[in-house]
Each structure stands twice: as structure tokens, then as C-alpha cells.
Amino acid sequence: MEFFIQQTINGLTLGGIYALIALGYTMVYGIIQLINFAHGEFFAAGGYLGVILLSFLVSRGYLETHPWLCLGGSLVLAMAYCAALAMAVEKVAYKPLRFASRLSVLLSALGMSIFLQNGLMLTQGVYDKPYPSIFSHGNIEFGNITVSYLQIIILVATVSLLVLLNILVFKTRIGKAMRATAQDKVMTSLLGISSNRIISITFAIGAALAAAAGIMVGLYYGSVRYDMGFVPGIKAFAAAVLGGIGNITGAMLGGLIIGMVEIYGAGYISGQYKDVFAFIILIGVLYFRPTGIMGENIDDTRI
């Protein structure tokens, strides 16, 4: 039982991270029906900017004196950087293809993914970059169950971001405009809402969430690598499909499920097959229920 609870906590931590990445896939799909295969690279870019900023702060000694401020600041900066990067990518690689076939845009996304990943490799090198370990010390123990401070940080940050996103999408004017654009682009343009602007904002929000996830993964696993975006990117894509692509609540739910299944699978079946479980789910969903958990419900949680 204790083992189960321990795994559940680990699964929630990982699942929350997948959920953050999955939201970017689902929101972009909701608006322009594109699987943005370059999305995982925003996650990697965020992880890298985090390590660059935190290492710089360590070298200046600020991290020792103001750890929370440094972490928060790095998080915000990395999110802003990836938001800008995503807007640039959209402008260069997707916007010119707005009226082209969906396959062209998909190929452009794949190309962008390779381009960004190689860019990261050329500028940052092929070796792992270690994260400062200041946040990985300390934990709380309940009997045999251990929750590290880091897990608590990640869980709190993830939940806050998910709540913020929900408020943004369902309560604010710009969020409503995003959903309206996803539902009928011709109509929103007749009402004076610029689709291009809304699409750009959607990419920015999705990439900012992925960047936050990148930093969390860097902190959690202790290092980042130039190709770190690939596997989590595909798993988060599986999460978005599981939840019903285009559905925001679905992406959150899908992320949690994939994270939990992966951790339970690793814990109860075999750690070596850890990566297999997400893809078994992906294949299963595509085979038995292609619309995902929440895809067919006509409710207002679709974007």
C-alpha cells in the first residue's frame, strides 16, 4: 500500500508535467487542426534556458541567497522566451502555409522540429547539462513514503499553471476569442477578431507551458539534453489524443493518466518498459476510441 501511494505521488508529478506539454498540442490543434511536432522542442528550449539562467545565477551567488526569486524569475523568463520563439516559428513555418494542405503544414512542423533540435545541439553541445542541485535536497517523510521538496514545488507550480490556464481560456476575453476562433474562423473575422493574432497567442501560451515543464523536468531529473524534447513530446501528444485532441480538460486528464500509467507500469511491471506504456495507450485509443475520453462530448471544455 505504501508503495502504491509513493508511486501515485511520483505519477502525479510526472503526469502534471505531461499535462503541461499536452496542452500546447491540444490548443494548437483546436485552433488550426495542426499537430505541432515542433512542440517538444519548446519544452527542450525551456529546459535549456532554465539551466543557463540558473547556472549564471549560481556563478553570481544569487541562488544561495534568493533561491525562490531566482527560480521564479528563471521560470518566467524561460516561458517568455519560448513564447516568443513559438510565435516566430509560427510566423516562419506555419503562417505562409495557412491555406495549404494539412500535410504540407505537418511536414513543415516536422522540419521545424529537426531544425530546432539541431540548433540546440550545435549551440549547446551534445552532452547532458546538469541543473544546479540546490532544489533537490530535502524531503518530507510519512512512514515509508517520501515526498521531496522538489516534487512539492513541481506539483504546486503545475497546479497553479493549470488553474491559471483555465481562467485564461474560460474567463478572459482573449480566451473566449481563442475558443470562438477555434469554433468558426470566418465568423470571428467578420466580428473584427484577427485570426492571425489569436493563432499567434495560442502558440505562445502553449510554448510557455511547455517551457515551464522543461524547467521542471530539468530540476526533477537533474539535467537536460538537446534531444530531451522528443520522447516527452510524443508522450504528451499521446496524452492529448487520449484526452480527446482539442479538449483542454482532456489534455490535463490525459497527461495525468499517461504519467500515472508510466510510473505504475515501471513500478509493478518493469522499469525497462517504462516508455512502452504511453504508446500502448496511444495505439489503444487510436484503435478503440479515436476521439479520446472527452472528444465526443458536446460541452464547453473543448477549446
Place this chain on the structure above:
Amino acid sequence: MPNQPILELKNVSSGYGSIDALKGVSLKVFPGEIVTMIGANGAGKTTTLMTICGIVPIKAGEIYYDGKPIHGCEPDTLAPKGLCQVPEGRRIFPRLKVEDNLEMGAFFRKDRQNMEKDMDHVFDLFPVLKERRKQLGGTLSGGEQQMLAIGRALMSKPRLLLLDEPSLGLAPLIVKRIFEIIHEINHREKTTILLVEQNANIALQSASRGYVLETGIIIMSDDAGALLQNPKIRKAYLGE
């Protein structure tokens, strides 16, 4: 009647792909008028409105709004200039609440403090929308959706409102109510209206002038009263 038309089309041709749905359409709408364009299914009425709004690309000709050319403008730049359309099929946002649908009509406006007031005004015109304000747009009936679509357009404070088949698929009593509201909007708020209709009878009764469109060409234009009396029109469009 003022001399400068609020909307003028000069020899407009447009269409999808290689087929021209409009073959040189010219028309004028003056401020304060209700002008109607009648025609059969497939005559090009909806294409005309969508070309004015920049959704269907124009191939030849010119469109002037307020004396300035708007052909080639991005569609989303027109609503802020006061040109708004209630399109065919109403196109309300089905998964947005009624009040959020209305809010989208005012999205580009900067004067947000007046928005509440304007929403109350829409609720005065269509009390049923107030009852349903928290419901999703997709759960409304056809008539209610038409009211919502008109209300949403009014939230943009249009000076020229393009209406595409507001009577389509609605019960006669509701059609009557919608046209009363159209009159009220025109009368009280001085909103100019270009009304496209298949229901020639009610359209010509509401409008001051009318154009008759047939396979992409304007074949006749006259005062609405004269068109209503015209034997050819009565035969072709009023079922006599």
C-alpha cells in the same frame, strides 16, 4: 438622401476557383436606408455579402465603404470600421455561452465600460436572450440563434449591417418578430441595412429599394414598392 453612398459596388466579379459567381455586380446603399437584394437560390446573394466582407476574394471591380476602397482589405479590419455581417446560417459560437457570444461582437472595441450597457440594450430587444445568457449558444432554437446572431452584430455598433437570409428556416411568427426588430434597429439607431433574402415578399415590404440578382447579374433595381407591383417579379419571386 445624402449623395455619398455608405456602400458602393462597381462591377464586382468574384467567386470560388475558376467559376465566377458574380459577374459585374454594381449597387449602392445610402446612409439610413434598408436596401434588399432578392434572388433565387444560387443567384450569388451570399457571395455578394462575403465578397464585400473580404471572405470571398474579389477578381475584378471595386468596393467602396464610406467613400474609401475596401476591396483587398483583411476581413477583420471591417467590423472596427462599422461594417458587420450577420451571415447565412447565423454562425453563432455553439460552445460559447450566450453572453460570451455577445461579448465577441464587441471584442475589438476599446470602450469596455459601455459594453454592459450595450448588452442590456440587446437584452431589451431580445428578452429571451437574457433568460438564456448562461446557456451555450448551441442549445438555442433556430429563432433564438438568429436573435443572438443579430444581437452579437449589434454589439459591434455597426453603421452598416449586412443581413443574410434572416428568415431562413424560421416559423412565420418569428420571422415577423425578427423583421420588426430589423426595422427598429434601422429606425432608432439609424443603422443602414443591406438585406439579402429569398423571401422576396417580406424583404420588399421592409426595404425602401431593391435589387434583383440572377446568376451573378443584377437584372433589375427599383423602389421596393415598384418591384412588389412588377408583374415579372410577382411571377418569378412572389409565386403568382
